[in-house]
Amino acid sequence: xxxxDGRKIGFWTCTALVVxxxxxxxxxxxxxxxxxxxxNALLGWGITVLGCLALARVFARLARLLPEADGPYGYVxxxxxxxPAYAVLWSxxxxxxxxxxxxxxxxxxxxxxxxxxxxxxxxxxxxxxxxWLFVGVNLLGVRSGGRVQVVTTVMKLVPMLAVAVxxxxxxLDSPASFGAHPPAKPISLGDAMAASTLALFAMLGIxxxxxPASRVDDPGRTIPRATLAGTGITAAIYxxxxxxxxxxxxxxxxxQSSAPFALVMERFGGEGMGxxxxxxxxxxxxxxxxxxxxxGGEMMRTMADNGTMPRVFARTNAHGAPAGALVLTALLATxxxxxxxxxxxxxxxTFLSTVVTAANLPLYLGCSLALGVLWWRGQRDAGRDLLVAxxxxxxxxxxxxxxxxxxxxxxxxxxxxAGLPLYFFLRHLRNRTTRHA
Numbered sequence: 001x002x003x004x005d006g007r008k009i010g011f012w013t014c015t016a017l018v019v020x021x022x023x024x025x026x027x028x029x030x031x032x033x034x035x036x037x038x039x040n041a042l043l044g045w046g047i048t049v050l051g052c053l054a055l056a057r058v059f060a061r062l063a064r065l066l067p068e069a070d071g072p073y074g075y076v077x078x079x080x081x082x083x084p085a086y087a088v089l090w091s092x093x094x095x096x097x098x099x100x101x102x103x104x105x106x107x108x109x110x111x112x113x114x115x116x117x118x119x120x121x122x123x124x125x126x127x128x129x130x131x132w133l134f135v136g137v138n139l140l141g142v143r144s145g146g147r148v149q150v151v152t153t154v155m156k157l158v159p160m161l162a163v164a165v166x167x168x169x170x171x172l173d174s175p176a177s178f179g180a181h182p183p184a185k186p187i188s189l190g191d192a193m194a195a196s197t198l199a200l201f202a203m204l205g206i207x208x209x210x211x212p213a214s215r216v217d218d219p220g221r222t223i224p225r226a227t228l229a230g231t232g233i234t235a236a237i238y239x240x241x242x243x244x245x246x247x248x249x250x251x252x253x254x255x256q257s258s259a260p261f262a263l264v265m266e267r268f269g270g271e272g273m274g275x276x277x278x279x280x281x282x283x284x285x286x287x288x289x290x291x292x293x294x295x296g297g298e299m300m301r302t303m304a305d306n307g308t309m310p311r312v313f314a315r316t317n318a319h320g321a322p323a324g325a326l327v328l329t330a331l332l333a334t335x336x337x338x339x340x341x342x343x344x345x346x347x348x349x350t351f352l353s354t355v356v357t358a359a360n361l362p363l364y365l366g367c368s369l370a371l372g373v374l375w376w377r378g379q380r381d382a383g384r385d386l387l388v389a390x391x392x393x394x395x396x397x398x399x400x401x402x403x404x405x406x407x408x409x410x411x412x413x414x415x416x417x418a419g420l421p422l423y424f425f426l427r428h429l430r431n432r433t434t435r436h437a
Contacts, residue, residue: 013143014223025102025284034246053235093329249263293330308423372394
């Protein structure tokens with residue numbers, strides 16, 4: 001694809017990918033998941049935001065130093081080698097289709113708050129329906145998916161603004177409402193780390209502008225700007241709105257809610273407000289489904305282009321969309337929904353978010369190490385902040401692994417190992433083809 005290709009995406013679409021994919025369903029459902037941890041949740045949010053700002057700096061510097069690389073795969077492959085690049089992107093791709101399942105679960109939970117009759121429909125099939133809707137959108141090409149992403153990103157900011165305004169109004173009108181239901185859970189380092197790990201799911205997606213790097217116009221300039229801008233916008237929004245339901249609602253009630261933002265608006269904003277907020281939250285979740293579907297196809301295409309996925313997944317349709325990659329990703333997400341959907345939306349979402357976070361961390365660790373290798377190889381003239389960004393990125397990734405505990409760590413490792421047979425099989429085929437050429 002040539003630089004002037006009309007199918008390339010620019011700064012605003014890339015920023016919308018970062019904001020739209022990061023603000024998915026996590027922020028709207030996680031207050032319920034975090035409620036049992038009490039005020040540790042707020043401390044965990046602070047740690048997560050700082051860590052993700054450090055990771056955003058890592059991705060921004062990599063995109064500027066390696067503008068011709070094909071996203072995170074290229075960053076890791078050029079610094080750490082083929083096998084590490086495959087391992088981290090394989091794990092990230094697995095996390096992608098689990099993310100689609102988690103997002104669909106969250107969307108259905110909020111949709112039931114708007115249309116109660118939906119509660120009588122099998123939720124898993126509703127999840128499957130919305131998954132395949134956005135496969136259809138992205139089969140029309142990356143710019144088609146990008147347009148949907150820009151529109152839904154703007155719309156998803158509406159409930160954020162409403163919750164922020166509600167918080168300010170309640171603070172001014174009846175400040176005693178804040179902290180009226182103090183949790184019994186004391187502040188502790190272990191619980192703060194656990195909260196930080198759960199909150200990290202809501203910040204996953206800060207790397208979104210780097211994934212379709214080959215489809216981005218002027219990637220060396222566009223991707224860093226979009227990554228930093230998108231992460232900064234998201235962090236500012238989260239810091240404002242995440243505290244409102246945690247401070248205003250009883251923790252036992254909040255923990256059982258599948259739509260906590262709708263609940264807090266209904267309780268303090270007036271009858272009927274919760275349904276309107278839930279409507280915009282559903283739009284937010286649908287926008288995130290669209291963005292992650294786009295990235296899932298692009299990841300498989302990148303891996304296939306580099307010989308670490310079957311070549312069939314590099315093929316594009318008449319609209320330039322990787323059709324086979326999109327369909328396979330959706331099939332796997334469908335299987336995850338059907339196998340793991342819980343009657344409790346909160347329980348199902350919490351489980352899936354933990355799995356997704358575990359599968360994302362190898363990419364964050366690998367890219368942080370890649371930046372450190374670039375500094376070591378002679379990019380020291382780029383500034384000492386290059387090394388600082390790499391160290392902070394590695395430190396936060398390790399911190400998140402520790403916070404998740406042993407089981408998610410071994411799960412992430414198992415996900416990477418599961419992809420190794422395919423890697424060695426495809427490498428064997430390439431070597432045999434080369435010998436017989």
